[in-house]
Amino acid sequence: MSKSVDNLAKIKHSLTRRNRAEARFRWYGRIAIFIGLSAVAVLFVDIISKGHGAFQATYINLDVSYNQDIIGIDNLMDSTQLVAGDWQALSKTALRTKFPQVSGRSDKRELNNLLSSGAGFDLKDRLMAKPLLLNETESIWILADDDIDTYYKSWLDGDAYAARLSEKQIGWIDELHQQDLIRLQLNTNLFTRGDSREPEQAGILGAVMGSILTLVLTLLLSFPIGVSAAIYLEEFAPKNKWTDFIEVNINNLAAVPSIIFGLLGLAIFINFFHVPRSVPIVGGLVLTLMILPTIIITSRAAIKSVPPSIREAALGMGASKYQMVLHHVLPLALPGMLTGAIIGMAQALGETAPLLMIGMVAFIVDIPGSFTDPATVLPVQIFLWADSPERAFIEKTSAAIMVLLTFLIIMNTSAVWLRKRLERHW
Amino acid sequence: MQATNILILLLSLGAVAFYLGRSRSLAIAAPLGGIRKLHSLPSYYGMHTALWCGLPSLVLLGLWLMFDQPVINSVVISSLAADITPIDTASYNLLLNKIDNLAQGILPRKGQSDSLIAAADHMVSLKQISRWSLTALSLALSTTGLFWAWRKIGSEFRARPAVEKVIQNLLLACACLAIFTTLGIVLSVLFESIQFFRSVPIYDFVFGLDWSPQTAIREDQVGSSGSFGAVPLFVGTLLVSAVAMFIAVPIGLMSAIYLAEYASKNVRSVAKPALEVLAGIPTVVYGFFAALTVAPFLRDLGASVGLSISSESALAAGGVMGIMIIPFISSLADDVITAVPQSMRDGSLAMGATRSETVRRVVIPAALPGIVGGIMLAVSRAIGETMIVVMAAGMAAKLTANPLESVTTVTVQIVTLLTGDQEFDSPKTLAAFALGLMLFIVTLLLNIFALHIVKKYREQYE
Numbered sequence: 028m029s030k031s032v033d034n035l036a037k038i039k040h041s042l043t044r045r046n047r048a049e050a051r052f053r054w055y056g057r058i059a060i061f062i063g064l065s066a067v068a069v070l071f072v073d074i075i076s077k078g079h080g081a082f083q084a085t086y087i088n089l090d091v092s093y094n095q096d097i098i099g100i101d102n103l104m105d106s107t108q109l110v111a112g113d114w115q116a117l118s119k120t121a122l123r124t125k126f127p128q129v130s131g132r133s134d135k136r137e138l139n140n141l142l143s144s145g146a147g148f149d150l151k152d153r154l155m156a157k158p159l160l161l162n163e164t165e166s167i168w169i170l171a172d173d174d175i176d177t178y179y180k181s182w183l184d185g186d187a188y189a190a191r192l193s194e195k196q197i198g199w200i201d202e203l204h205q206q207d208l209i210r211l212q213l214n215t216n217l218f219t220r221g222d223s224r225e226p227e228q229a230g231i232l233g234a235v236m237g238s239i240l241t242l243v244l245t246l247l248l249s250f251p252i253g254v255s256a257a258i259y260l261e262e263f264a265p266k267n268k269w270t271d272f273i274e275v276n277i278n279n280l281a282a283v284p285s286i287i288f289g290l291l292g293l294a295i296f297i298n299f300f301h302v303p304r305s306v307p308i309v310g311g312l313v314l315t316l317m318i319l320p321t322i323i324i325t326s327r328a329a330i331k332s333v334p335p336s337i338r339e340a341a342l343g344m345g346a347s348k349y350q351m352v353l354h355h356v357l358p359l360a361l362p363g364m365l366t367g368a369i370i371g372m373a374q375a376l377g378e379t380a381p382l383l384m385i386g387m388v389a390f391i392v393d394i395p396g397s398f399t400d401p402a403t404v405l406p407v408q409i410f411l412w413a414d415s416p417e418r419a420f421i422e423k424t425s426a427a428i429m430v431l432l433t434f435l436i437i438m439n440t441s442a443v444w445l446r447k448r449l450e451r452h453w
Numbered sequence: 454m455q456a457t458n459i460l461i462l463l464l465s466l467g468a469v470a471f472y473l474g475r476s477r478s479l480a481i482a483a484p485l486g487g488i489r490k491l492h493s494l495p496s497y498y499g500m501h502t503a504l505w506c507g508l509p510s511l512v513l514l515g516l517w518l519m520f521d522q523p524v525i526n527s528v529v530i531s532s533l534a535a536d537i538t539p540i541d542t543a544s545y546n547l548l549l550n551k552i553d554n555l556a557q558g559i560l561p562r563k564g565q566s567d568s569l570i571a572a573a574d575h576m577v578s579l580k581q582i583s584r585w586s587l588t589a590l591s592l593a594l595s596t597t598g599l600f601w602a603w604r605k606i607g608s609e610f611r612a613r614p615a616v617e618k619v620i621q622n623l624l625l626a627c628a629c630l631a632i633f634t635t636l637g638i639v640l641s642v643l644f645e646s647i648q649f650f651r652s653v654p655i656y657d658f659v660f661g662l663d664w665s666p667q668t669a670i671r672e673d674q675v676g677s678s679g680s681f682g683a684v685p686l687f688v689g690t691l692l693v694s695a696v697a698m699f700i701a702v703p704i705g706l707m708s709a710i711y712l713a714e715y716a717s718k719n720v721r722s723v724a725k726p727a728l729e730v731l732a733g734i735p736t737v738v739y740g741f742f743a744a745l746t747v748a749p750f751l752r753d754l755g756a757s758v759g760l761s762i763s764s765e766s767a768l769a770a771g772g773v774m775g776i777m778i779i780p781f782i783s784s785l786a787d788d789v790i791t792a793v794p795q796s797m798r799d800g801s802l803a804m805g806a807t808r809s810e811t812v813r814r815v816v817i818p819a820a821l822p823g824i825v826g827g828i829m830l831a832v833s834r835a836i837g838e839t840m841i842v843v844m845a846a847g848m849a850a851k852l853t854a855n856p857l858e859s860v861t862t863v864t865v866q867i868v869t870l871l872t873g874d875q876e877f878d879s880p881k882t883l884a885a886f887a888l889g890l891m892l893f894i895v896t897l898l899l900n901i902f903a904l905h906i907v908k909k910y911r912e913q914y915e
Contacts, residue, residue, distance in 0.1 A: 060707075060712070067728070069728050216827065255627035259628045278900075278904055279897060283900075286837070287837070287889060290641065318796075319630065347613060377735030380839035383872055384868075384872075
């Protein structure tokens with residue numbers, strides 16, 4: 028009798044222990060998911076908090092007089108004069124008139140450093156667009172230097188970063204601020220310009236265009252090839268060693284490190300076939316080879332999901348095997364294939380390492396317009412900016428990351444939407 | 454004529470051929486009593502004609518564009534006078550570049566030697582000849598093909614099987630591209646590596662303890678000083694990957710178990726995609742995050758407890774890499790855990806085991822091969838990961854197992870060796886290919902083994 032009570036007590040005792048272990052185990056799971064999710068949150072918050080400022084830039088309001096004597100020209104139609112003209116003098120004179128008390132070489136240089144080094148050329152463009160302004164005076168917002176921009180934004184946030192400014196410059200900014208002559212404005216440069224050594228003039232348009240050109244080529248090559256390969260393997264391939272070998276190859280290529288594809292591109296396309304470096308053609312070719320396995324695998328899954336009854340019905344009506352595939356299987360599998368293509372393109376859009384190998388890492392100011400122009404892509408631009416020493420580039424890098432992530436989110440959500448919307452369940 | 458123009462011309466010729474073939478088949482069919490008297494549908498006759506018209510010349514165009522530049526180059530170089538004929542590949546490329554720039558008018562002709570200018574003129578004329586002969590040949594080929602196929606059209610001609618045969622071969626060619634890619638990778642990496650191992654013995658490379666490729670610029674040091682010993686890189690790679698796995702495996706595995714066994718449908722439908730967001734973030738973003746947020750944070754944290762952590766520590770790079778790999782492991786583990794038959798769980802629960810005991814004693818052992826396979830795939834990804842380590846790990850090759858120090862990895866060295874401006878056959882660039890070969894072999898073995906395990910396991914329960 029007492030023995031069974033003993034056992035019961037033992038079981039009861041162990042039960043509480045086991046239940047506690049059970050609860051602990053659940054908590055481990057919850058904690059793991061919490062860590063994963065908080066990593067997502069921290070990453071996004073970090074990037075956004077670093078990068079949101081880059082969508083605005085600091086501008087200073089000055090009265091610019093487009094005096095032809097200051098520039099040193101007398102005819103706006105004469106291109107040699109335009110090249111020789113001292114456009115920087117426009118912005119310098121405007122600053123000098125705003126702060127007439129400044130004298131001395133170093134003080135003047137510090138004063139000039141308030142404005143972006145490209146300010147003169149912006150004024151030139153403005154004058155070329157409106158030639159009537161010649162010899163007139165107008166009050167205009169001019170782009171400030173990146174150090175001023177960094178200081179002004181951090182000062183507005185209450186945590187001024189003044190390491191790269193002199194006391195005098197801070198004083199001038201205070202003065203401008205009190206007169207409401209300095210303000211934050213939408214940073215259009217970020218979206219309308221190519222790369223630059225000056226953070227305030229650097230934009231992502233060149234990189235975005237490079238990405239678009241590269242991706243267009245990648246899509247044009249990889250989608251037809253990938254779908255054809257998938258059709259062959261699913262519908263026509265005989266069951267033999269050769270087919271098995273192809274499948275093993277595809278599965279392995281899907282897991283080969285992307286940098287190896289860069290080595291392939293460098294050795295084969297550039298050194299053997301002498302395709303020029305840094306152009307979207309090489310980038311597109313390398314990325315095509317890289318994402319082909321993804322597209323083939325997803326396309327095969329899509330073809331597999333079409334029920335055999337459809338095939339049998341088509342064959343029974345006298346269709347040839349190709350008519351069956353082209354007229355019936357392919358249209359039904361297309362949504363799944365498109366989803367795979369979008370996922371593959373998202374992978375290609377975010378890829379950096381292989382493109383470093385084939386020279387798409389160059390400093391390129393011009394905006395690429397064709398497949399054979401030297402170009403860089405958005406992730407590589409992020410890499411280049413992240414490597415730059417200027418503090419203002421941190422902000423720019425985060426902003427470029429935000430743009431890249433936005434593109435990726437749009438692509439991935441549309442893939443999910445497409446799958447939900449168009450895929451049929453049999 | 455430009456290649457794109459030729460392409461457009463060929464495509465429009467193909468369209469014309471389609472129309473011609475189709476209308477001829479219709480014309481033949483009309484007196485016989487309609488298209489039912491034809492063997493195939495009219496569009497197949499059109500397609501057949503178009504394929505014969507377009508395909509041969511498209512192949513010709515592709516091959517020509519691939520090989521005309523190398524052929525022209527070698528012809529130009531071989532026609533040079535003996536005294537300026539280049540001796541090694543570096544000066545060969547330099548000379549070729551110069552001639553090419555002269556030919557394109559990028560380089561001014563003034564001040565160049567007569568033989569160079571003659572070579573440039575030679576190149577210009579060869580290029581012109583090449584383009585014109587390409588145009589003439591491809592046009593001749595397509596018109597011949599068109600005419601031949603057009604002649605063959607008749608009511609008895611089996612156009613559909615003929616077209617389908619061609620399409621099948623095209624499909625097969627697309628599928629074989631995967632093999633050619635693998636072959637291309639193996640050949641390109643192997644070829645350069647063999648060249649590298651001629652100057653640096655393979656033993657010194659694989660087992661050498663000192664990596665300092667910078668000193669190898671001087672000729673007398675190549676291969677003799679043993680400065681291409683890759684062991685520090687292998688150790689660094691393993692260290693970073695180990696840190697990554699240390700973070701990714703427990704978190705990935707536990708979240709997979711929780712999502713598969715415990716979570717309600719609602720939690721699962723939110724948490725799973727949210728975790729998978731991590732998989733969609735580009736690696737360059739992780740690199741930026743590691744270099745600018747995690748590494749300074751760890752350094753400051755270490756400083757506050759009196760620990761010196763390098764600002765390029767293996768911990769920061771590996772930790773962020775681990776976060777990147779979490780969704781990879783969790784989704785693979787999720788797949789294998791849900792593949793374990795419900796009857797096994799039911800049996801265990803019916804015997805009085807708690808759910809965690811069921812998971813630990815029944816589900817995990819049953820799913821273990823698949824999980825191990827998934828982890829191996831993840832290891833192969835960690836080893837091959839590039840951007841995070843390029844941005845957040847160091848450059849200096851140190852032989853250390855301390856994750857708080859800065860280490861360098863195989864992929865970092867490949868990128869640093871190849872993004873410079875050195876000529877292509879210097880030991881420095883070739884060393885990158887040798888490293889690439891190592892990387893390829895290791896990841897390939899891991900992948901083959903892991904895929905084999907995963908596949909075998911899947912079949913077990915299907």
